[in-house]
Structures are given as C-alpha cells and as structure tokens.
Amino acid sequence: MLRFIFRALGFVLLAAAFAVLVVDGSRSIAGGRPLFTSLGDGAAAIGGVRYGAALAVAAGWPGPAQRIVAGLLAVPGALAAGALGLGLLHAGRPADGAFSERRT
Incomplete structure (x- = not known):
C-alpha cells in the first residue's frame, strides 16, 4: 500500500514538473530569455x-x-518537483527480483 502511495505521488509530481516546464518554456519564448519559476x-x-x-x-x-x-x-520548481517525483518512484518500485522468478 505504501509503495502505491509513493508511486502515485511520484507520477503526480512528475506531471506537475512537466506542466511547470511547459509554462516556463512558453514564458521564456515570450520573454526572449530563459525564465524559470x-x-x-x-x-x-x-x-x-x-x-x-x-x-x-x-x-x-x-x-x-x-x-x-x-x-x-x-x-527551479520543475527541477525540484521532477527530482522528488523520481525519488518517490524509485522508493515505490518493487523489490529486486520480485517479478523475475519464472515458475515452470
């Protein structure tokens, strides 16, 4: 259950980082110089x-x-949210080898 919460929050933070990156990109294009939130x-x-x-x-x-x-x-907010999101996704990953066993 905790892994699910970590992964869900990680995906939400990655989506937020992407949204902030798009907004910052459009502000940078309009401003003619790099602008970051x-x-x-x-x-x-x-x-x-x-x-x-x-x-x-x-x-x-x-x-x-x-x-x-x-x-x-x-x-920059996009960098912080992306790094935290990736960290949460890494923390919520399955244990090594959890799905690699093949039963015959």
Whole structure:
C-alpha cells in the first residue's frame, strides 16, 4: 500500500514538473530569455500570507541557515518537483527480483 502511495505521488509530481516546464518554456519564448519559476515563487503563489510569515521567521535564523533556505528557494520548481517525483518512484518500485522468478 505504501509503495502505491509513493508511486502515485511520484507520477503526480512528475506531471506537475512537466506542466511547470511547459509554462516556463512558453514564458521564456515570450520573454526572449530563459525564465524559470523558482520554489520560492511557487510557494508564494500557493501559500500567500503563510509563506510570508515563514520567511519572517527564517529571517531571525543564523546566517548559514538563511543562506541555505535562500539557496533552496532559488532552485527551479520543475527541477525540484521532477527530482522528488523520481525519488518517490524509485522508493515505490518493487523489490529486486520480485517479478523475475519464472515458475515452470
């Protein structure tokens, strides 16, 4: 059951990554330069006020933690969703050799 959930979420995240990639591609063509939606922009669009409050809390963290959070939020959303989706698909795969036994 857990493998099914991992695989389903993995496929949904891969589909979302592809959709974001298509939108970013069309924005890049229209803008005449590469434009990517970062994780921070996506979180701001989804989270709104809660995202702003989380950033205010993160502003009080020590310097290295702020740089780590800023670096993570600058990652392109399609790349992050695709990587997480592939990771979930890998985690939900059947055990090695589960379907390879041939009964005669």
